[in-house]
Amino acid sequence: MFAPRVAASLRTAGRIQTAAVAKNAFVRARVMAPVGTRILSTSQSNQKELTVAPLVEQRKNRPTSPHLTIYQPQLTWYMSMFHRATGGALAVGLYGGAIAYAVGPLVGLGFDAATITSAIATLPVAAKVAGKFIVAYPFTYHAFNGVRHLIWDTASKLTLKGVYSTGYTVLGLSTVSALALAFI
Amino acid sequence: MALRLAASPMAMSRSTASFRLASAIRASPSLNARVYFHATRSAASDASSDVTEVYKAKPFKIPAPNQVHGSYHWDFERILSVSLIPLFAASAFNGAHPITDGLLGVVVPIHAHLGFDAMVTDYLHPGKVGNLGNKLISWSLRGATVLVLVGCYQFNTSDIGLTELVKKSWQA
Numbered sequence: 001m002f003a004p005r006v007a008a009s010l011r012t013a014g015r016i017q018t019a020a021v022a023k024n025a026f027v028r029a030r031v032m033a034p035v036g037t038r039i040l041s042t043s044q045s046n047q048k049e050l051t052v053a054p055l056v057e058q059r060k061n062r063p064t065s066p067h068l069t070i071y072q073p074q075l076t077w078y079m080s081m082f083h084r085a086t087g088g089a090l091a092v093g094l095y096g097g098a099i100a101y102a103v104g105p106l107v108g109l110g111f112d113a114a115t116i117t118s119a120i121a122t123l124p125v126a127a128k129v130a131g132k133f134i135v136a137y138p139f140t141y142h143a144f145n146g147v148r149h150l151i152w153d154t155a156s157k158l159t160l161k162g163v164y165s166t167g168y169t170v171l172g173l174s175t176v177s178a179l180a181l182a183f184i
Numbered sequence: 185m186a187l188r189l190a191a192s193p194m195a196m197s198r199s200t201a202s203f204r205l206a207s208a209i210r211a212s213p214s215l216n217a218r219v220y221f222h223a224t225r226s227a228a229s230d231a232s233s234d235v236t237e238v239y240k241a242k243p244f245k246i247p248a249p250n251q252v253h254g255s256y257h258w259d260f261e262r263i264l265s266v267s268l269i270p271l272f273a274a275s276a277f278n279g280a281h282p283i284t285d286g287l288l289g290v291v292v293p294i295h296a297h298l299g300f301d302a303m304v305t306d307y308l309h310p311g312k313v314g315n316l317g318n319k320l321i322s323w324s325l326r327g328a329t330v331l332v333l334v335g336c337y338q339f340n341t342s343d344i345g346l347t348e349l350v351k352k353s354w355q356a
Contacts, residue, residue, distance in 0.1 A: 051205065087296075088299065090296075094293065095296065098336050099328065102332075121356040146268075150266060
């Protein structure tokens with residue numbers, strides 16, 4: 001392979017660098033041992049530690065390429081993102097409320113319709129209107145955009161023009177209906 | 185007999201920690217270990233007993249096609265979504281009714297579960313959280329959905345019902 005002198009210097013250099021890299025005491029003991037001493041041979045799990053574990057650790061520290069932060073903002077993927085986000089938020093609310101109602105009696109949490117409605121009644125009018133808008137907007141957006149998805153599932157409006165026209169329609173309808181619901 | 189080759193150091197980058205580690209292992213006279221990187225399964229199985237395999241490549245098995253997880257799942261998803269439109273419309277125009285409330289308490293949680301399942305498939309897949317992590321999360325989601333179904337049923341039967349709750353909260 002290499003000349004003996006080069007191999008010896010590589011060995012020392014590799015040993016020093018490897019010792020710096022190796023956080024494992026086992027590896028340090030093996031690598032920093034004096035040349036010529038006999039150490040017990042390694043088992044398979046230790047070899048895996050020596051060779052595969054550092055690679056796995058390296059992968060955890062590698063950065064990922066930017067994607068959402070660099071792609072041009074477009075109606076298409078913004079609306080898709082908001083469809084998923086609003087759906088997730090509404091579902092979290094549903095799950096939280098239903099699970100709280102189901103396990104409430106077991107942990108002594110006073111969670112039923114009467115307490116909820118009376119708690120809402122204590123809020124000022126502005127907070128109630130704002131709260132209703134904040135709850136209604138995700139719902140109307142997700143509902144109208146869901147209809148848009150179902151229209152696409154019939155293989156209709158799957159052109160750039162169709163996507164943008166239905167998209168703006170959904171935005172308009174959802175905002176208007178959310179405002180209407182907030183002031184009921 | 186096939187020639188067994190150790191990975192050439194020249195083929196790898198000389199500055200990576202793994203290369204330094206591998207060359208340290210190779211160069212160390214006191215360490216009785218060999219570093220092998222096998223590209224094929226047959227090469228791995230050719231290894232004799234005195235060489236300890238540290239990295240086995242497992243061929244990826246493509247899952248068998250199954251309509252339940254494929255087109256039937258898609259059909260079920262869309263049927264549920266479509267049925268939500270008349271359900272919410274009826275609930276909005278007719279007010280509380282045991283049938284609409286009961287259906288809402290079943291269809292909406294399942295619709296939410298399907299959405300969460302899609303998000304788990306996209307963001308919390310085995311490649312990211314491991315096979316065990318993905319299984320844990322999937323089963324936790326199923327458990328949570330069962331709890332939600334139970335909670336909605338309890339609310340519809342022993343309390344005022346979902347539509348009435350929304351109506352009363354809106355008018356509070």
